[in-house]
Amino acid sequence: NAGVTQTPKFQVLKTGQSMTLQCAQDMNHNSMYWYRQDPGMGLRLIYYSASEGTTDKGEVPNGYNVSRLNKREFSLRLESAAPSQTSVYFCASSGWTVGQETQYFGPGTRLLVL
Amino acid sequence: RKEVEQDPGPFNVPEGATVAFNCTYSNSASQSFFWYRQDCRKEPKLLMSVYSSGNEDGRFTAQLNRASQYISLLIRDSKLSDSATYLCVVNHGGANNLFFGTGTRLTVIP
Numbered sequence: 166n167a168g169v170t171q172t173p174k175f176q177v178l179k180t181g182q183s184m185t186l187q188c189a190q191d192m193n194h195n196s197m198y199w200y201r202q203d204p205g206m207g208l209r210l211i212y213y214s215a216s217e218g219t220t221d222k223g224e225v226p227n228g229y230n231v232s233r234l235n236k237r238e239f240s241l242r243l244e245s246a247a248p249s250q251t252s253v254y255f256c257a258s259s260g261w262t263v264g265q266e267t268q269y270f271g272p273g274t275r276l277l278v279l
Numbered sequence: 280r281k282e283v284e285q286d287p288g289p290f291n292v293p294e295g296a297t298v299a300f301n302c303t304y305s306n307s308a309s310q311s312f313f314w315y316r317q318d319c320r321k322e323p324k325l326l327m328s329v330y331s332s333g334n335e336d337g338r339f340t341a342q343l344n345r346a347s348q349y350i351s352l353l354i355r356d357s358k359l360s361d362s363a364t365y366l367c368v369v370n371h372g373g374a375n376n377l378f379f380g381t382g383t384r385l386t387v388i389p
Contacts, residue, residue: 196375198375205287207283207366207378207379208366208379209379210377213375215375255322255323265328267328268325268377269325270322270324271322272321273321
């Protein structure tokens, strides 16, 4: 089991460029999430998908779009990158463990927008 | 007011020491609680859930005080490998309703 995988690991963009962050999980989880982590702030939810075919906004969705391609894959797209989107992006999926729903994170994508 | 607040530290402790972290949360309706561990430049990983009665996993003990709305993590006999940032996480209901603290950084010194 690879768990949650993300690509790319690192990316540098210029302001206005677009890119898609890819995420896949092999744990057969229904729910998947995209977070960003910035210094001095906790992880903040960008978008989530409770099941295949559904997506919903989280706390900080502006400037992002998502696609739940199938049960395994959940991608995050930046249409026109801005320096404020410089961050570390984590994808997660959740499943039930010992009576509680637990999130499992991918290794992260470090994005720098110049 | 932040949903979850933690002392950012850093806590620098010698090997073998006992160290405790606290975390406060603002929503009294919060339903479940967790401690995650995050190593430098890595993803968060679940350390342990926090149950109302308190729970222990080896050298780690987690406590929940609903009346005062705080969670604690106690690490006994600290190891060098315990050096990491510890994230307090509170769930208001539903896995899309997780709120993360900013983390408490621990460095265990030889």
